[in-house]
Amino acid sequence: MWDWTFAWEILPKLARGFVVTMQATFGGFAIAAVLGLIWALMRRSRVRAVSTVAGGIVEFVRSTPLLVQLFFLYYALPDFGLRMSALTTGVLGLGLHYSAYLAEIYRAGIDGVSKGQWEAAFSLNFSRAQTWMLVILPQAIPPIIPALGNRLIALFKETPLLAAITVMEVLLTAREVGDTHFSYLEPYTAVGVFFLIASIVSNVFVRALEKRYGSVAASA
Amino acid sequence: MFDLWPTLLSGAGITVAVTLGAAVVALVASFGAGLTMRSHFAPARALASSYIALFRGTSALVQLFWAYFALPFFGIRMEAMTAGILVLGLNTGAYGAEVVRGAIQAVPRQQYDAATVLGFTRRQTMRHVILPQAAPAMIPPFGNLAVELLKNSALVSLITLADLTFQAKDVLRTQYPARSPEIFAMLLISYFVLAQGISFGMRRLEVRLAHGRDHGGVH
Numbered sequence: 001m002w003d004w005t006f007a008w009e010i011l012p013k014l015a016r017g018f019v020v021t022m023q024a025t026f027g028g029f030a031i032a033a034v035l036g037l038i039w040a041l042m043r044r045s046r047v048r049a050v051s052t053v054a055g056g057i058v059e060f061v062r063s064t065p066l067l068v069q070l071f072f073l074y075y076a077l078p079d080f081g082l083r084m085s086a087l088t089t090g091v092l093g094l095g096l097h098y099s100a101y102l103a104e105i106y107r108a109g110i111d112g113v114s115k116g117q118w119e120a121a122f123s124l125n126f127s128r129a130q131t132w133m134l135v136i137l138p139q140a141i142p143p144i145i146p147a148l149g150n151r152l153i154a155l156f157k158e159t160p161l162l163a164a165i166t167v168m169e170v171l172l173t174a175r176e177v178g179d180t181h182f183s184y185l186e187p188y189t190a191v192g193v194f195f196l197i198a199s200i201v202s203n204v205f206v207r208a209l210e211k212r213y214g215s216v217a218a219s220a
Numbered sequence: 221m222f223d224l225w226p227t228l229l230s231g232a233g234i235t236v237a238v239t240l241g242a243a244v245v246a247l248v249a250s251f252g253a254g255l256t257m258r259s260h261f262a263p264a265r266a267l268a269s270s271y272i273a274l275f276r277g278t279s280a281l282v283q284l285f286w287a288y289f290a291l292p293f294f295g296i297r298m299e300a301m302t303a304g305i306l307v308l309g310l311n312t313g314a315y316g317a318e319v320v321r322g323a324i325q326a327v328p329r330q331q332y333d334a335a336t337v338l339g340f341t342r343r344q345t346m347r348h349v350i351l352p353q354a355a356p357a358m359i360p361p362f363g364n365l366a367v368e369l370l371k372n373s374a375l376v377s378l379i380t381l382a383d384l385t386f387q388a389k390d391v392l393r394t395q396y397p398a399r400s401p402e403i404f405a406m407l408l409i410s411y412f413v414l415a416q417g418i419s420f421g422m423r424r425l426e427v428r429l430a431h432g433r434d435h436g437g438v439h
Contacts, residue, residue, distance in 0.1 A: 001293065063367060063415035064408045065374035071389055072408060076401035157279040164378055171282060178289070185293035188286045192278050199277035 007186040010177050014190055017173030024091055024169060025156045031095025032155065033148070036102025040110060041132070043103070054103075061100035067161050069093050074165040090162035098155050105151065109144035110136060145213045149206040153199060160191075170194065221402055224392055228406055231387035235414070238304050238373045238383065243366060245309020246316050253313065254320025255346070268317070275314035280372050283307045288379045304376035312369045319361045323354040356429045363422030367415045374411070384410055 042054035061069070070093040074086065084092070113136050121131040163172035174187035249271075256268035275283065288303045298306070327350050335345035377386035388407040393400055 060408075060412055063371075063419075064411045065371040065385070067374045067377075068385055068388075068404065068407050068411060071385070072401075072404040075389075075393060076404050079398075079401050158281075160279045160281040161375075163281070171279075171285065175285075183293065184285075184289040188282065188290040192282050192286055195278040195282055196274065200273070203277075 001185075002189075003183070003186060006181065006183065007190060010174075010181075010187055010190065013177055014170055014173055014187070014194070017168060017170035018194065020087065020167065020173075021156075021159050021169040024087065024094060024159045024162055024167065025152070027091040028094030028098060028159075029152050029155055031092065032098035032102050032151075035095060035099030037106055039099060039103035040106035043107065044110065058100045058103050061097060066093065066097045066158055067164060069097055070161060070165050086162075086165050086167045090159075090165055090167045094155055094159065094162075097158075098151060101151055101154075102148065105144050105147045106140070108147075109140035112143060113139045142213050146206055146210040149202075149209050153202050153206065156202070157195060157199065221406070224396075224399070224403060224406060227392055228384065228387050228403070228410065231382055231384040232410070234301075234376070234381055234383040234386075235370075235373050238301070238308065238376055238381070239366075239370050241305035242309035242312060242369055242373070245305060246312035246365070246369065249310055249313025250316025250320050253317035254324070257317065257321050258324065271310075272314045272317050275311050280308065280311045281375050281378070283311060284375055284379060300376065300379045300381045303379065304373075304381055308369060308372050308375070311372070312365055315365055315368075316362065319358055319365070320354075323357040324350055326357060327353050356426065359422060359426040359429060363419060363426075366418045366422065370411065370414055370418060 039054045039058050043051050043058075045051045045054075070090060073089045073093050073096075077084070077089070117135055117139065118131065121135045126135065159169055160171035162169050163175070166172070168176075170191050174191045175184075177187045178184035253268040253271055256264050257272075259265055259268075284303065284307045287298065287307045288300065291298070331349055331353065332345060335349045340349065373383065374385040377383050377389065380386075382391075384407060388403050392403045396403065
């Protein structure tokens, strides 16, 4: 049954896995934030082919499991001459997967900027790039910050999938600890509690963001 | 490429069975917890919200590993299939409960007043007045959750169930390591087709449920 001494003993080891989990979370989110914006901008392109391609990528990435995407990157990319560490592959996979969700959130934010803003920028003779950088995005991003925060939490909760491609994050660390001590109860429970606490804390944080920026419908 | 399809698709049955089984569990859990959240009985509400917090607050894969590898230490042993269906179902249900609660909350207050005036009991009000109006609004988010559930079903390959992902990664890739790009591309396409099928079915269902309504529910 439950052994407290053992549970305390393994915490430092799990903490090392936790560091990798956090690296994957923030690394993945940074990639997702950039890629997602690219998809959202491509979708609004006046060139039909560009917007169709972006729409297709988003739909495909959203409709297929993250686990399978990770396997594809991990097992198939080396065949194309791309060799990366497991962690890099995992961060890339998380980033790509979540970029599809973030693209939708960005889109909601951009759609929320009123038409008059575009017309004002046009009448001030702003270039397209200036319109985006100086007028549209500064107004589109703040309202979607809470929704982005929710996605960050969702991404964080999916990092254990990286264990399947041998990244030593917190879940795989727990498994190793379990393998050496022949008990999985304490390691896996500790990981569960760890995610629960982290989620509760980050939910409070997102709630605060909602208060500051107002909530937006595109949080689903 | 054609020689690989039969082996890959032999895993489709498990993927579909896990997804459908978990969907049933999720539906029951969604309505159970979603309706309980509106109960007048505080302990019941506390129980429902702890369930939601627990399953939404932790990772699906951690839940699955916990149920399959840690629960046996309490003497509770489950088949991989049972663990997969139960955990994925309860996980999705925790998100579905919020959908049910939100859709019910969106039904205008006056509908309750009208039912009270007509002498309906609480149960009758819910069953004959509120739920029929709330249901259409639940379909699109339920559709999204169904696709998420299909995607999450790939996790059962990690607890030894021979689903599509298992067939690709543990059977085909071991046999033909040089053909990895092809194998995983086929696997991605299989999930994409299944997901499109779910989305299509949900849109049909939405049209059917909205039929003959002039307001309420859908936008």
